[in-house]
Amino acid sequence: MPMLSRRTMLATPAIALATPAFAQADNRPSITIAVQKVVNTNTLEVLREQSNVGERAFKTSIWEGLIDRDWRGQLQAVPGLATAWRRISDRVVELDLREGVRFHNGDEMTAEDVVFTFGPERMFGGAGTKELPPEIPAIARRIWPSLEKVEAVGRYKVRFINGTPDVTIEGRISRLGSEIISRRGYEQAASWLDWARAPVTTGAYKVAELRPDVSLTLVAHDQYWGGRPPLKQIRFVEVPEVSSRINGLLSGQYQFACDIPPDQIAAVERNRAFEVQGGTILNHRLTCFYKNHPVLADARVRRAMTHSIDRNAIVEALWAGRTVVPKGLQWEYYGDMFLSDWSVPAFDLAEARRLLREANYRGEPIPYRLLNNYYTNQTPTAQVLVEMWRAAGLNVQIEMKENWSQIFDNSSVRGVRDWSNSAPFNDPVSSLVNQHGPAGEQQQVGEWTNAEFNTLSGVLTTSTDHEQRRRTFRRMLEIAEREDPAYTVLHQNATFTAKRRDIAWKAAPAFAMDFRPGNYGA
Amino acid sequence: MARFLAGRLLRAFITLFLVVTFAFVVLRLSGDPAQIIMGADAPHEAVAAFRQAWGLDKSLWEQYLGYVGSIFTGDLGRSMRDGRPAAALVAERIPATLALTIPALFLKLGLGIPAGIYAALHRNSAIDRVVMLVAVAGFTIPSFVLGLLLVLVFAVQLGWLPSGGQESWRHAILPVITLGIGGAAVLARFTRSAMLEVLGQPYIRTASAKGVPWRRVVSGHAAPNAAIPTVTIIGFMFGSLIAGAVVVESVFSWPGVGRLMVVAVANRDLAVVQCVLLLVSFTMVAANFTVDLLYGLIDPRLRTGAQGGH
Numbered sequence: 082m083p084m085l086s087r088r089t090m091l092a093t094p095a096i097a098l099a100t101p102a103f104a105q106a107d108n109r110p111s112i113t114i115a116v117q118k119v120v121n122t123n124t125l126e127v128l129r130e131q132s133n134v135g136e137r138a139f140k141t142s143i144w145e146g147l148i149d150r151d152w153r154g155q156l157q158a159v160p161g162l163a164t165a166w167r168r169i170s171d172r173v174v175e176l177d178l179r180e181g182v183r184f185h186n187g188d189e190m191t192a193e194d195v196v197f198t199f200g201p202e203r204m205f206g207g208a209g210t211k212e213l214p215p216e217i218p219a220i221a222r223r224i225w226p227s228l229e230k231v232e233a234v235g236r237y238k239v240r241f242i243n244g245t246p247d248v249t250i251e252g253r254i255s256r257l258g259s260e261i262i263s264r265r266g267y268e269q270a271a272s273w274l275d276w277a278r279a280p281v282t283t284g285a286y287k288v289a290e291l292r293p294d295v296s297l298t299l300v301a302h303d304q305y306w307g308g309r310p311p312l313k314q315i316r317f318v319e320v321p322e323v324s325s326r327i328n329g330l331l332s333g334q335y336q337f338a339c340d341i342p343p344d345q346i347a348a349v350e351r352n353r354a355f356e357v358q359g360g361t362i363l364n365h366r367l368t369c370f371y372k373n374h375p376v377l378a379d380a381r382v383r384r385a386m387t388h389s390i391d392r393n394a395i396v397e398a399l400w401a402g403r404t405v406v407p408k409g410l411q412w413e414y415y416g417d418m419f420l421s422d423w424s425v426p427a428f429d430l431a432e433a434r435r436l437l438r439e440a441n442y443r444g445e446p447i448p449y450r451l452l453n454n455y456y457t458n459q460t461p462t463a464q465v466l467v468e469m470w471r472a473a474g475l476n477v478q479i480e481m482k483e484n485w486s487q488i489f490d491n492s493s494v495r496g497v498r499d500w501s502n503s504a505p506f507n508d509p510v511s512s513l514v515n516q517h518g519p520a521g522e523q524q525q526v527g528e529w530t531n532a533e534f535n536t537l538s539g540v541l542t543t544s545t546d547h548e549q550r551r552r553t554f555r556r557m558l559e560i561a562e563r564e565d566p567a568y569t570v571l572h573q574n575a576t577f578t579a580k581r582r583d584i585a586w587k588a589a590p591a592f593a594m595d596f597r598p599g600n601y602g603a
Numbered sequence: 604m605a606r607f608l609a610g611r612l613l614r615a616f617i618t619l620f621l622v623v624t625f626a627f628v629v630l631r632l633s634g635d636p637a638q639i640i641m642g643a644d645a646p647h648e649a650v651a652a653f654r655q656a657w658g659l660d661k662s663l664w665e666q667y668l669g670y671v672g673s674i675f676t677g678d679l680g681r682s683m684r685d686g687r688p689a690a691a692l693v694a695e696r697i698p699a700t701l702a703l704t705i706p707a708l709f710l711k712l713g714l715g716i717p718a719g720i721y722a723a724l725h726r727n728s729a730i731d732r733v734v735m736l737v738a739v740a741g742f743t744i745p746s747f748v749l750g751l752l753l754v755l756v757f758a759v760q761l762g763w764l765p766s767g768g769q770e771s772w773r774h775a776i777l778p779v780i781t782l783g784i785g786g787a788a789v790l791a792r793f794t795r796s797a798m799l800e801v802l803g804q805p806y807i808r809t810a811s812a813k814g815v816p817w818r819r820v821v822s823g824h825a826a827p828n829a830a831i832p833t834v835t836i837i838g839f840m841f842g843s844l845i846a847g848a849v850v851v852e853s854v855f856s857w858p859g860v861g862r863l864m865v866v867a868v869a870n871r872d873l874a875v876v877q878c879v880l881l882l883v884s885f886t887m888v889a890a891n892f893t894v895d896l897l898y899g900l901i902d903p904r905l906r907t908g909a910q911g912g913h
Contacts, residue, residue, distance in 0.1 A: 115856075121642065123685035132642060214686075215652030216641060223646040274686050293685060293692075294866050295769075295858040320767060320856040324751055329766045329856075332758040484871070485643045486635035500643065516644075525647040 109301065110602075111314035112584075114337040114594070115326040119317050123293040126277035127258050128204065128217050133364070133503075133576075133592040136257055137339065138297055138317050140593035143284040144260035147176050147195070148251060152589040153600060156363065156414050158251065158507065162190065162261055162283060166254075171246035171545045172229075174254070178237040183304040184263035185287035192233035197264040199231040199241075211273040223515070224258040224505075246545050252506030285310040285597045295319055308598035315596060330355065330579050337584075337594075341577040342457055343400045349579045357579045358588040361404050363412055364503045364574040366456060368466065370566055371495040372529040376447055380565045381440035382475075386497070387426040387562070387569040388433040389473035395465055396572050399458045404575040409558050410568070414507050417547070420555055425570050426563065433473040444476045448496035450488045451479050459499055462571065489526045501574055509554045514538045517567050529567040534560045611895060615888040622884045623674070626877055627667055635659065636683055636871035657683050670877070679881070680874030682867075689874035693860060693882060699769060700859030703778050703851065704844040710783030711790055711840060716833065718787070719794025724821065726799060734791060741788030750781040750854040767856040778855040782848055786840055793836050797829035804828070830901050838894030842887035846879070 118134045149161030163176035182190040201207030206218040227244040266281025279288040286299035297317040301310040320326045330338040346357045392406040470477045504512045518538035561567040637654040679690045722734040758766035849861035867875035
């Protein structure tokens, strides 16, 4: 019988304690993702951070809604934290909640959490333990302009009750800003800011650390309802320079590098160990018109501008053909509201010149306020556009600006500017009405308005007659893109992510990066 | 001496006041922080609410007086992006920046001064020409080009060092070298010029003629007299310890004061920008003040006000 020394005896309990831990060692990989920007507002609260970069960092990883999207397909609505939903009336939608969903703090999600998520204390402002930043209720009201209340019909059943008839309730439930939070998690946070920097939600990963403007570290939420997350840790690091992101990827420091410009794709893929994924997303690039400009007040000049643009040339030259010219301000995921026979104005220089002659345009300068590559390829696109307009006889002059405040500045006359529009949910209300309607950005900044368009915005928002909605949508596109152009669509936007080729992962047709079970290492 | 100090302090105070005022006016007139921080797609009501909450709807004068008043009470304001105290945000970035700039300063001094002296002592030799060639190259290559070049060689091709970030001491090597080489080149050129000028002076010839060993002529007569222009440059380098790494921090994703300032300026996050500017101005002013004092120590003529003649 071997002799046991006193030292061995003392060490035995420690070894015994360590053994199970060793047996359960977490062998899952950790990854680092280089991004240009982690979040814009230094918070992770979806009601504050309504940005594309925010969507990438936290959608599917941290935040989940009742109705989700098929991130690996074409973004169709799929069950999320709700397993089923049905229309009770044109104002009411009822949802069955998924049972057994655990928040990051271990609590089970129930109807009480859903009701609280959409309640005044967290969304719209009202008596509560925390002082909401003033912009939160305004953003919440844009997402839910007519929501009366959400009520629990049982422990796992809720009803969304709208103040007016609305066929887009399901869409609004699926959009960014309608994700579910833990009531206890919210109430226990010391302040709104503490909450916003580490929200307690249901996602596959939970916040370990947010270092403003530096990094966001997420760790696996092992009680995730969709299965054990495939990654132990995800770290988003802010690397503002493209070349630094690519170099970091090639040197093995990062496993993913986001926001790769189209002209760098070939350079990355020259190394066979790496590939670039991604493509078109739910976002279109536009040129917006300022209708009150003395020259642009004549719709024929704006129409001439829409006909002067060879959009396919831009897509081929600046995007290496890796995006498309869409059918106006709409996306196929609108489903039966998508107008497949619609198109952007044709490239027709003769027509553009004819319209300018009719409008008696004499070469008066039209200012083009431009940000320096706020959007991918923005500055080269602007230079191409100016030359295309010049070919039609238009005198458009670029004025470089530093920020959006200077773009909208009223102290001198405006002309054209750039913009991009997304579709937060699968209905034209989410883009055409929300961005260009009476309460939309373009009309709010005094760029454009049209009485008939505004009346139709109300119809599209409240009508429940499908055929009438399709007719209304078509007429609105006719007004905003052809008759009295508010904007013209240039191309669909695209985002590209470089990664190691041996990592099995599929990019979503969106900014969101899906690292849930089934999409990483599968 | 007291009058000298009081004069310098008054000048420093006026400098700080002008910097704060200039930055306030330029930043506020060139963009609305509410619109910039909330983004182009933010609801009009949200932007208006934000503006009201941060007092941006008041007149520029009211905002300015309020800001200056709060500085005098020690309140440097809060970041409009996330509500955190600006001073705390800046303070937490200072160690990261100093972790680059202090080693880089030693690198500049350790490489630049000996190289400059050596080149001057071997004027027109092959070594002098090589040193000056390297110095001109180091001086003229922009830091972002040099940084990317170093990353390409040492991170991407050789895989010896990380390309960016701040996780370990190894992450600091390339940014420190990038910062150090440019500064060392500047110092080498200035030191060489100053030494050459001094070495041509009659008192150097006199010392040599008296039989003083050459080593002592250089260390006891030439180097101290050549120190004044070099100390001026070193003073500038001290002054830029806080804000001298803006480009390098961006290239190497190093989360220091420089990157904080870039983000804060882009967002017109006034309190944070002002806080950084105050710190940078204070460092510059303090460095210049110290250099002025050092002049007096190095050159007795400046201390006593006496004018020397040659």
